[in-house]
Amino acid sequence: MLPHEAKIELLAASQYGLKTTTFEKECVDFHWHFHPEVELVWIESGEGLLHAGRALVPYQAGQLVLVGANLPHAYGSAPSQRKGAKWTTLHFRPSVWGNEFWRLPENNRIFDLLERAGCGYLYSNKTAAQAAEFLVHIQTPKPGDMPLARLLNLLDLLARDESGRKLNPQSVSGGKVELQDTRLQLGLRKLEQTSHEPGLTQAEAAQWIKMSPPAFCRYFKRLTGRKFQHHLNELRISRACASLLGTEKSITEIAYDSGFNNLSNFNRRFKEFTQHTPRSYRQTQGGLISSKT
Structure with missing residues (x-):
């Protein structure tokens, strides 16, 4: 970890x-x-x-x-x-x-x-x-x-x-993000805080900085170089990786805690980002093995 x-x-x-x-x-x-x-x-x-x-x-x-x-x-x-x-x-x-x-x-x-x-x-x-x-x-x-x-x-x-x-939407220095655009700073900060909420949508994120969903979509892609949903999934998978390695929670618990509303979607996205299943990632990376299902 x-x-x-x-x-x-x-x-x-x-x-x-x-x-x-x-x-x-x-x-x-x-x-x-x-x-x-x-x-x-x-x-x-x-x-x-x-x-x-x-x-x-x-x-x-x-x-x-x-x-x-x-x-x-x-x-x-x-x-x-x-x-x-x-x-x-x-x-x-x-x-x-x-x-x-x-x-x-x-x-x-x-x-x-x-x-x-x-x-x-x-x-x-x-x-x-x-x-x-x-x-x-x-x-x-x-x-x-x-x-x-x-x-x-x-x-x-x-x-x-x-x-x-x-690899990252904005520069990261010594573990702290350096942002120039204040609206993007607000949006990314709130996104990190709420990425575990399964109902979070791009439209809701657009409201944070008072933009329409289409305008926010273009704005986010232009400044970060990636689509909103891709960045959201990346945050969720990063959270899941940390839980797999550092806790004994079951994979199902981790999936829902990370913001995914069904296990099959979590497994699919996890494999997409890491080239591993959640179980194999936990076993091969030296995580804490859960006795739960």
Whole structure:
């Protein structure tokens, strides 16, 4: 079970312009932490669940993860998934380079990417493969290579890509959400507080910020990058995951406590978000096994 508060981690990258390291282990290391460095992780092999801020998504070989400064994150793998993992991490601290540098006109796209990175992004396919090539050259530079220049090219590649999956609606820093739009701040806060209520609808959420349902639908999608129902289900499944690992409640109890009004829908959504059934998730992730049905 993830602790409520992530721990800050001091990285060697703070002493360098950037630091790249490759690991090969049974599975990707699991610890709930954050750091002031921006992080890129190329998953060459391995699979499991990625926790980033409030998001809980499956990860697998061939993906690239962008974690912004101070975004809490952890990688978990069930025992059945611990068949060997290889991953490369790149860390750098933008503040070391100076704000004036990032605000140069030539760096507009990259500056915007670094601002958005607090949400966390997941990249796949072509972009991830191209990024992996950059990471190889950065880690093992040839004579005449400039790793810092390659980093800028890599960041520009990601800044141009529009297919990256945003993991959180807004930036998350050290376990606290940083929001700029006050109406969205109100809406997301109330959504977290009431997501366990099975009767909650998009129309009701629209009333919180005095918008019509159609206008709210467009507004929410534009600012968060996801549909309202998807975000609501994600909150509910995250709540269910915590209960499965940290309590002895039955799966049926957890389903209703999390906001689902029937067990079949809960099982379907849980498998969609985690690639596990609730029972297998509890058993493989080391949860407390309930004696209840």
